[in-house]
Amino acid sequence: MRKQGLIIGLTMLMVMVLCGAVSAADSSTDGGALQSSQGLNVSNSSTQSSAPVDPVIGVKVNYPYSSDSGINPEIKVKDSTGKTINFTKTYDSAFKGYKVSFDYPGVVNGTTFNISVSAPGYITQEQKIAVYTSSDATDPNFYGSATFNMQATAAYKLGRDVTAKADQLLNFSTADKVLAITTAGVPKLNGSTSEDCVEGILNGSNGRISYGKGNILMLRQTATDPVDFCFVVLRGNTLTAVCFRNGTAVPVYTGTISENMTKLQWNNYLAKVGSANTFSYASLANAWAAGAPADLLREAAFHGHVCQGTISGYIITQAMMKYYPPVQATSTGPGSPGDVTSYKVIGVTGDSVDDAALYFFDATPGKSGYSGYDTSATGADSSMLAFIRWYDKTKTGDLIILRFKRNETRTAFEKETGIKLEGNLAELKFNTWIMNKMKTNPEYFIEFYRELKGLNETHYYYLVGTADNITNKDGSVRIPAQQAHGLDMAYIDSLHLANATRANTTTGTSSNLSYDQMKDIGVQAANLAKKIFKEELGIDIEKDDRDLAVLTSAGYVYLNGQTTEAAWDGIYQVLGSRLSRSTLLPVHTGVWKPLWFTFVLRGLDGTTLSSIYMRYDNATNSFIVGNGSNVQNVNDIGPAALNNATNVSYIGSKVFVDGNFFNIQSISNAWRNNPPFDQIVTFLFHDHACPGVQPGFFMSDYVLKNIPLTSDSQSYTYIGDSIYCKDDSLVYLLGISPGMGTYLNQRLPSDEVASDFINGGKEEGIIAVWDDKLKVAHVYVITFKWADIDTSDLTTSEAQREATIQAYIDMYNGRPNPRVKSPPTTVTSNGNYLSESQFKALKQGGANGMSALAYFKTIPQQSLASLIKVPDGNTNNGGSQGSKNGGSQGSGNGAQDNGSGNGSGVSSSQGSVGSTATVSAASTTSETTTPGAEAQGQKSYEVSKTSGNDSSKSSFPVGAAVVGIIIIVGLAGIGFLYRGGSFGQ
Numbered sequence: 001m002r003k004q005g006l007i008i009g010l011t012m013l014m015v016m017v018l019c020g021a022v023s024a025a026d027s028s029t030d031g032g033a034l035q036s037s038q039g040l041n042v043s044n045s046s047t048q049s050s051a052p053v054d055p056v057i058g059v060k061v062n063y064p065y066s067s068d069s070g071i072n073p074e075i076k077v078k079d080s081t082g083k084t085i086n087f088t089k090t091y092d093s094a095f096k097g098y099k100v101s102f103d104y105p106g107v108v109n110g111t112t113f114n115i116s117v118s119a120p121g122y123i124t125q126e127q128k129i130a131v132y133t134s135s136d137a138t139d140p141n142f143y144g145s146a147t148f149n150m151q152a153t154a155a156y157k158l159g160r161d162v163t164a165k166a167d168q169l170l171n172f173s174t175a176d177k178v179l180a181i182t183t184a185g186v187p188k189l190n191g192s193t194s195e196d197c198v199e200g201i202l203n204g205s206n207g208r209i210s211y212g213k214g215n216i217l218m219l220r221q222t223a224t225d226p227v228d229f230c231f232v233v234l235r236g237n238t239l240t241a242v243c244f245r246n247g248t249a250v251p252v253y254t255g256t257i258s259e260n261m262t263k264l265q266w267n268n269y270l271a272k273v274g275s276a277n278t279f280s281y282a283s284l285a286n287a288w289a290a291g292a293p294a295d296l297l298r299e300a301a302f303h304g305h306v307c308q309g310t311i312s313g314y315i316i317t318q319a320m321m322k323y324y325p326p327v328q329a330t331s332t333g334p335g336s337p338g339d340v341t342s343y344k345v346i347g348v349t350g351d352s353v354d355d356a357a358l359y360f361f362d363a364t365p366g367k368s369g370y371s372g373y374d375t376s377a378t379g380a381d382s383s384m385l386a387f388i389r390w391y392d393k394t395k396t397g398d399l400i401i402l403r404f405k406r407n408e409t410r411t412a413f414e415k416e417t418g419i420k421l422e423g424n425l426a427e428l429k430f431n432t433w434i435m436n437k438m439k440t441n442p443e444y445f446i447e448f449y450r451e452l453k454g455l456n457e458t459h460y461y462y463l464v465g466t467a468d469n470i471t472n473k474d475g476s477v478r479i480p481a482q483q484a485h486g487l488d489m490a491y492i493d494s495l496h497l498a499n500a501t502r503a504n505t506t507t508g509t510s511s512n513l514s515y516d517q518m519k520d521i522g523v524q525a526a527n528l529a530k531k532i533f534k535e536e537l538g539i540d541i542e543k544d545d546r547d548l549a550v551l552t553s554a555g556y557v558y559l560n561g562q563t564t565e566a567a568w569d570g571i572y573q574v575l576g577s578r579l580s581r582s583t584l585l586p587v588h589t590g591v592w593k594p595l596w597f598t599f600v601l602r603g604l605d606g607t608t609l610s611s612i613y614m615r616y617d618n619a620t621n622s623f624i625v626g627n628g629s630n631v632q633n634v635n636d637i638g639p640a641a642l643n644n645a646t647n648v649s650y651i652g653s654k655v656f657v658d659g660n661f662f663n664i665q666s667i668s669n670a671w672r673n674n675p676p677f678d679q680i681v682t683f684l685f686h687d688h689a690c691p692g693v694q695p696g697f698f699m700s701d702y703v704l705k706n707i708p709l710t711s712d713s714q715s716y717t718y719i720g721d722s723i724y725c726k727d728d729s730l731v732y733l734l735g736i737s738p739g740m741g742t743y744l745n746q747r748l749p750s751d752e753v754a755s756d757f758i759n760g761g762k763e764e765g766i767i768a769v770w771d772d773k774l775k776v777a778h779v780y781v782i783t784f785k786w787a788d789i790d791t792s793d794l795t796t797s798e799a800q801r802e803a804t805i806q807a808y809i810d811m812y813n814g815r816p817n818p819r820v821k822s823p824p825t826t827v828t829s830n831g832n833y834l835s836e837s838q839f840k841a842l843k844q845g846g847a848n849g850m851s852a853l854a855y856f857k858t859i860p861q862q863s864l865a866s867l868i869k870v871p872d873g874n875t876n877n878g879g880s881q882g883s884k885n886g887g888s889q890g891s892g893n894g895a896q897d898n899g900s901g902n903g904s905g906v907s908s909s910q911g912s913v914g915s916t917a918t919v920s921a922a923s924t925t926s927e928t929t930t931p932g933a934e935a936q937g938q939k940s941y942e943v944s945k946t947s948g949n950d951s952s953k954s955s956f957p958v959g960a961a962v963v964g965i966i967i968i969v970g971l972a973g974i975g976f977l978y979r980g981g982s983f984g985q
Contacts, residue, residue: 053107055131058145060097061117064152065160068203071119072544072576073148075100078114085113086604089542097145107142109133117148120544120581121156121199152200155189158227159200161249166231166242167205169254175233178208179288181281181301183221183228186678186733189247193677194227198580201229211555211579212519212569214294217284217301219277222735223678224704230273230281232257234289241285243273259286259428266425275712279424280305283431290432295360295556295563295591303355303739307427311434312404313356313385313739315442317591320361320387323448323502324400326592327389341369342590344388344464346487347738348375349843351382353404355739362556362590365720365738365745366686366693366728371464372486373719373744373852374844379489382741384449386487388460395457398500399492401450409434409445452497459495463488465747467722481749483851513559515566521595521616522554522570528623529599529612530574536634537610539601544576546583547602549671551664553589554597559618564595571597582680585671587663588687594658597623600637600668609638609668613656626655637665638672643799662798663688669802675809678733686728691801694808695764695784695824696729702826703734703767707780713773719744719766719842721853722753726764726784746845746852753853758827761785766842766856767828774868777839779856780828787811788821833862 061073077085077100087102100115109132118124131142152160163180172178184197201209201216209216229244241257244250253272256265259282270278283306288297292306296314300306326342345363347354349372363369376382383403390397410421413430421430437444457479461470465484469477485491530541541548554567568584571577577584595616600609612633613626628635628651635641635651642648642665652661670689671680679697683689709715718736720727723745736742755761761783768779789807791800803819810817811824834842838859841847846855 053104053140053142054101055104055107055111055113055142055144057100057113057115057129057131057143058092058095058097059100059115059117060095060145060147061119062147062149063119063122064150065203067206068119068121072542073098073117073119073150074544074546076116076118077102078116079104080112080114082114084604097147101141107131109142111142113144115146117150118546119150120546120578121159121196121203122150122152125150153192153196155184155192155194155196155227156200158189158194158247158249159184159197160204161200162197162229162244163201163204163209163231165244165249165251166229169242169251170231170233170240172205172208172233175235177215177234177289178205179215179217179232179234179285180205180209181217181219181230181232181284183219183225183277185218185221185681186223187221187225187227188223189227193223195580195582195677197227197229199578202578202580210569210572211584212522212566212572213515214297214563214565215288217297219280219304220302220732220735222704222733223701224708225735228277230257230277230285232281232285232288239285239289241281243277243281245274257282257285259425259432261425263423263425279427282424282428283307286428287431287435290435292435293563294565298555299356299359302359303352303737306431307352308406308409308430308434309352309383309404309739310356311431311438312383312406312409312445313353314360315438316353316385316402316404316446317357317360319402319443319446319448320400321592324387324389324398324500325503326590328391341367342389342592343369344390345370345372346386346388346463347372348380348382348384348487349373349738349744350741351406352739353383353385355737357385357387358738360591362588362687364588364686364728365723365731365743366696366725368464368723370738371484371723371745371747372738373746374840375486375488377844378487378491379493380487384487384489386450386463388455388463390455390460396453397455397460399450399452399455399459399497400448400500401452401487401492402446403449404446450492451500451502452492452495453500454497455495462491465723467747467750467753481751483749483752484745484747486746486845513562518559518562518564518566519570519573521559521564522567522572522597523574524570525567525597525614525616525623526550526571526574526599528614528625529597532612532625532633533599533601533610536632537601541575541601543574545601546581548575548577549583549585549600549602549668550575550577551585551587551598551600551667553587553593553595555586556589556591557593557595558591559595559616567595579681582671582677585667585680585684587660587667588685596658596660598656598664598668600671602672603638606672607638607640608636609641609665609672610634611637611664611668613664615658624657626657628655637668639669639799639802642669642802643794643796645796648796648798665798666690666802666805670805670809673806673809676813679809679812682729682732685732686725689805690725691804691808692725693729694726694805694812695786695826696726696733697808697812698824698826699726699764699782699784700730700733702828703782707767707769707778707828707831709769711771711773714769714771715742717742717744717768717770717777717843719746719768719852721746721748721765721851722750722762723747741843744843744852748851748853752851755783755785758783758785758825761825761827763853766852768834768839768842770839774864775836776864776867777834777836777842778831778864779834779839779842780831781853781856783827783829785825787824790819790821832856832859833864833867834859835862835867 059075063069063071075089075098077087079085085102085104087100090099092099110130112128112130114126115129116124116126125148127146129144129146131144133142180201182197184194187194198216198218226245227247230241232239232241239256239258242251243253245252253269255269284297284300287300287306300310303310328342341363343361343363345357345361347370358364358370365371383406384401386399386401388397388399413433414421417433419426419429421427434445461479461482462485466479466481469481470479472478533539533541550571555565557564571584579586597614599612602609614623617624625633627633635655656664666689667683670683682693686693716734716736718730718734731737731743753763755763763781763783765782766779767782768777770777789804791803794800794803807817807819811820842852842856846852
């Protein structure tokens with residue numbers, strides 16, 4: 001019996017060997033052998049040659065969508081030890097598949113190789129392929145073959161399905177224009193980012209929708225937001241939409257989305273689509289139909305919608321470049337080489353104009369390009385936006401303040417049209433009215449409020465703040481560390497600065513390139529790169545190569561006043577590179593900068609990065625290509641190259657001649673480590689990768705996990721205290737922004753943000769969950785402590801920075817990294833509930849001469865029940881004010897509330913909420929990483945980020961909330977809600 005079992009086992013093993021493969025996925029099968037391997041005569045000889053022989057493996061790849069048959073799959077070959085093998089890939093039309101050939105010593109019949117196949121939008125598959133000699137005795141090669149039946153990712157299938165359904169209902173082919181709007185990208189679908197949904201839309205639209213045509217708009221969302229879609233077609237003056245919600249391909253709405261719809265139609269649309277995206281879709285669609293520029297639409301998608309402030313912000317940035325063009329990119333304090341901006345923007349927050357400035361000028365808060373909070377008490381208001389042009393050599397600057405004529409414009413619209421600006425339908429008509437007038441007289445909508453020069457260092461740092469002392473060469477303090485005071489109009493007017501002089505308004509001739517002509521610039525750049533790679537490296541660049549990334553300023557910069565996004569489609573046509581594939585990487589760039597392209601090829605070793613840099617010269621319709629020290633156009637910018645100081649200096653100045661070497665090499669090296677999509681787009685928004693941007697990833701994850709939004713009436717607000725690169729991560733990933741009034745920036749001195757309960761940690765800022773129905777905020781202080789990463793073996797700062805970035809990418813994705821000695825830590829204080837007036841004081845930078853952070857620490861512990869309004873409109877004041885302040889649950893320094901509260905809400909125990917020393921340490925709220933509602937003080941359409949809950953569900957009644965909160969407070973008293981409760985820990 002044992003012999004029979006052995007025979008059966010050997011027989012089964014032989015069958016498997018003869019089949020040639022063991023599939024790692026149910027959808028992949030062997031078969032379809034190459035012609036030269038038909039009728040194999042398997043030799044029993046075990047003789048092997050030490051000389052390399054030529055195995056040839058046939059690989060057939062089948063896709064479930066016929067239009068995907070043109071996708072060139074990525075094939076990788078490894079031997080049985082896991083060593084990657086270099087090979088030649090050719091398409092065999094007779095075989096109807098790919099022929100993979102390579103040299104490998106010691107091959108015998110039955111030698112196996114691991115073949116993996118991947119393609120954008122598809123799950124990577126792997127098979128073990130055995131090779132055998134041919135029946136032709138004169139043929140020395142070994143042959144094997146397999147078929148891969150590719151399976152779409154859930155996100156790609158969803159993108160394909162919604163596109164097919166929308167096309168069925170709207171008939172794209174007969175429309176004048178087609179638009180797709182989606183939340184896909186950062187939001188998670190089945191635990192992964194959802195950029196494959198966008199890939200599905202692009203591939204499923206048969207070329208009608210593309211990045212370069214500007215008719216795919218990705219709304220900025222958080223990881224926990226639902227994946228939603230809206231497809232719009234324009235026929236004549238008619239706009240029709242199909243909308244999908246919550247990651248399903250079942251339409252929830254089909255009908256008009258025009259500004260001319262009736263109130264009944266609007267209410268039906270609102271009920272079906274939900275309040276979160278209703279105005280976003282409608283405002284973007286109507287602006288697109290009215291001919292809004294593509295970059296304005298992308299900025300509006302970043303902000304969340306089109307509105308008066310969005311359009312006016314666009315006009316303001318155009319006016320600034322015309323009358324006060326950029327003169328010098330400067331830094332504000334220590335940071336990475338990429339932390340420079342040409343304008344320092346100061347806003348009041350709360351109106352969309354702020355987001356336009358940080359988007360078009362690349363003046364993001366993480367690069368100290370933007371600062372501001374509510375300084376209305378000084379005479380400023382949210383329609384104002386200040387720009388500082390700083391001259392670093394002379395330590396002087398110009399201060400230009402513009403405002404958009406909010407009230408005057410609204411009054412003019414009502415007078416001219418007879419339409420009362422009440423409700424979202426009127427706002428849609430108002431947007432179109434502004435855009436039509438903008439075409440002929442854009443400056444009608446804005447005003448130069450102050451035009452000043454002679455700003456000195458004292459003035460400058462009073463406005464923007466400095467975390468550390470500004471010192472002279474001898475170490476003496478020139479400007480002491482101080483908090484940012486923002487747009488303090490009373491202070492500015494007290495300076496009596498002289499009037500600035502506008503630049504000569506004569507402008508160059510605007511180009512009028514067609515879409516095809518602009519696209520051809522991308523085609524030329526891609527073909528030139530292919531030619532150079534072939535000539536200098538002997539490498540034929542294939543289309544859809546996932547080891548090739550194209551970084552570019554296209555899509556952000558202007559070419560003689562014209563937007564440049566069409567070049568993206570030219571790059572895709574030649575190379576198959578796209579943002580949704582993480583192979584086309586548009587780097588956030590000021591609109592006035594040159595149009596450049598960098599082509600980066602990841603080597604077989606995974607670390608070499610062969611790069612080509614070129615700048616487009618419009619005068620000659622050609623490219624200026626950077627040359628290295630060996631007069632070659634291809635230069636390595638990988639980790640080894642970065643660890644050579646001479647090499648870095650030469651390449652940075654002679655090859656990347658536009659001063660963007662750090663931006664390009666840092667993003668390229670980050671991309672080399674395969675970060676997820678949310679990290680990639682954040683690096684692009686920040687315009688470089690650096691260690692400083694990393695804490696924002698961990699802080700965002702922590703907030704979304706531990707302080708979730710639990711209703712559609714809730715939104716996040718963040719008040720930054722320690723300002724650096726990570727603020728850009730928070731803006732991009734938490735759905736907050738200055739224009740929404742949900743990101744505020746009050747830079748504080750370093751000693752004021754040092755954490756007392758985590759040694760070496762910093763109190764980065766205040767995170768609040770504002771409930772617009774209850775008019776209550778749940779507020780925490782969030783602290784971050786950096787990881788300990790060993791880069792002592794590296795000699796240059798560039799190499800050390802790259803290694804640190806790689807370590808953080810690995811930690812964020814749960815991968816081990818040998819350089820990490822201890823991981824980062826994120827903690828929050830115990831939360832405290834604040835009333836509307838207390839929350840307003842926080843957003844105004846504090847009270848009683850204290851910063852927002854210091855003021856928050858003086859507020860005694862308050863319960864939710866004590867602050868919410870009962871049905872008769874009065875506030876229940878029976879809460880815990882005047883009692884001891886709750887304290888910490890065991891802080892990092894051992895401080896703990898032992899009942900020593902003094903009855904005034906101020907405790908002498910270190911680490912208590914309300915303590916003048918610090919917010920309570922909260923070991924129970926720490927995390928260590930291992931390897932339609934009208935917002936407060938905003939217009940109806942300024943909808944802040946809310947939870948991903950189904951907004952079609954009825955809201956929880958306030959009366960019931962009062963009863964519920966009483967029960968919750970009772971449970972909290974016995975310890976049920978210190979973790980994972982409705983409002984966080």
